[in-house]
Amino acid sequence: MSILQNYSEKSQSFLNPLCKLFKKLQLKRCIARAGFKKKRGPSVNDMIIGAISSGFIAENLHVASNSSAGNLLPACESSMYRFMEGTNGNWEQLSLNIAHESYKNIDTLNSNREKSRYCFVFDDSVLEYPKAKKMELCTWTFDHNEGCSVRGYSCLQMGWTDGESYLPLGAKLLASDEDSESFKKTHKQKACPEAIRKTGLDKRTHASQIRTEAQERSKPDLVISWIKQAMKNGFKASFVLFDSWFNYESLLKNITPLGLKVIGMLKQDHRKYYLLNNRGHATEYRTLQSIAEKMKVNSSKRKAKKINNAILFSVTVVAATANEKVSEGIKLKLVFVRNRNNPDEFVVISSTDLTLTDEQIVKYYSRRWKIEVNFENQKQYLGLGSESISVKFDNLAAFANLSCVRAS
Template structure:
């Protein structure tokens, strides 16, 4: 009866994956990402198998092999520098958002979320473009990359939309092998060139690519590392309003009450005035940001720092029509990308890949995002309180590990059934084979099989 339940669960998982890939049209999407290997296998087949591997929480080396191909074939495909993995992630997100749009209230503010996380490769030595990456959690440099990620959110569901695996633009910080190709006429060359540029400029490229592939958004949410008048202006040129945490730097100034002041000076001016701090925020004001000689309206919101009462945080946005409470609420949605990073590392092995190729690591990140899209879609469909982690373990339970002793018991039972029926083989021949088989097994397994 136990084996019947296991088979039933596995069929449920296969049906679940088939339903998802059919919903987003993965077969047609894979035809648009420059997959040109001379093989009878399709990228669609390989991605379905990779989804099974990700949901089982295993690496390619320990995964159950397919009857149609080996794990080496999959690694070769992931290492193919001609495949446009970024476009694959964009198209999958766009197809999934298309099915979610009827469920989203028209008053919802759709937003991109930008952030990066450490892609650790501590034991790697010669991986291409391996660099010194700063770990903000531990406060030190380590070997690896920065996984720059662009996400999409409707305040309910978060979906990864685009990404770039960033190295370092400083040659002395590159620890691994240099780029294999620098020819920007090829996709592999453009990908490596992108990895060695400033992240602030790469973010704009990722957003442009997402918009070009039909991903809808009105806002872009980001942390202080991307906040600058230039970044806000570039987003405005794309028809998007930026909203982010600002640095309290004396190098950046805004026009307020006819004077050019820093954020700190504006705060001190408001504090010395007759304005009383609100319950949700302290102060809010309209200023003029500038890029060169170009000026544009900008709203500042000063919020009390919960961790340090003597300090404060500053939010800024080009959407001046939003009320301060709405700005704070919208910026709070940025935390969804942090939850994605934690889940992807804890459950989907984001930073535990054994692939050594730079192109292969880019493909690995795309597969992780595809698996996360699948779980996010399932969480949106079911009406229960299960988290994404609960869903991962629920799907993982549908792929049970069969003990070696159990498999051997099944084999012996099948052979015994042939003995009773005496079909195709003589009884004495089968008994001889069984005896020979048992004598060559370890003593521990022999005792378990005899007792079973």
């Protein structure tokens, strides 16, 4: 009897801090606003609290359910997984709601000057399922770290940061287009040819929307709609940060009308930019490599003026395609920074805010690293990409957002 009593006290001591946190974040209100419903059995609130808590009890929900702490969960393992694959709740909205409650607590602590430096951050990471055979929408996805295609999904995440704190706002699982001609040339068969796709869904439901996003909508389109949704929910930011995979003129032109500045790294590819002279007129149309070679002419004079040796130089350009007029392009400030891994090479960071100094642009861009750390933490400690191996897309998308909720 004393052993059971001792265990009960330990369980209660574990739950008390979490219960206080859930109350502070108004979790019940967040759940209700996300449209979750349940007819019988444990309440929706208990099931979601149990799902969140399981990630801190053990490695994942499966281990937590089969451990000695399993009685802390409101239902058995199979019931918990069935709840996670339900289609009557919006996990992305729940993640956004909880993150906003955390955001409000952080916002009250910051000064007006710090509030003017808030940033949205975007990045994606591959969730690999090498043994998948029947996973819905599981496709061959190119992993840039491995340099090859793997079975899995591209997990797009949006985050918010003030430079110190970081909040993940949600996750979207995206699939490759395996029916395209370019795909058929490089792959003999689909990643999961036995997968059964769910059809006949009401287009107004969240289940239908996440499948449409995964298959039909492009990443730039999702980025724009996600920013609008976050701002509508009460998030404020002045900058949007992303790496070179997102930094294209068309996306920049769609973000700037929202009142946001964009800072991101540029690919050193074939794209060309119009160099501006002292009067602000376009003079030459060059690639980044060509711009760097041109600027080396007076490099000795610049080095004497530079305080930070890592920053080589900066120029103002207009980003426009060859078919566009210069007036139709978008002005960018390009900062050339020495590559710390190879001093003979450089990286280029662009900013749509021309008033920022070179050092400020680099400092703001360094905040983007927080989303990389977030991905690593979610994968290693919070179950992202490993907690569920369900064949149902609803379940996988729910667990991807559950890891964001835990990180908030």
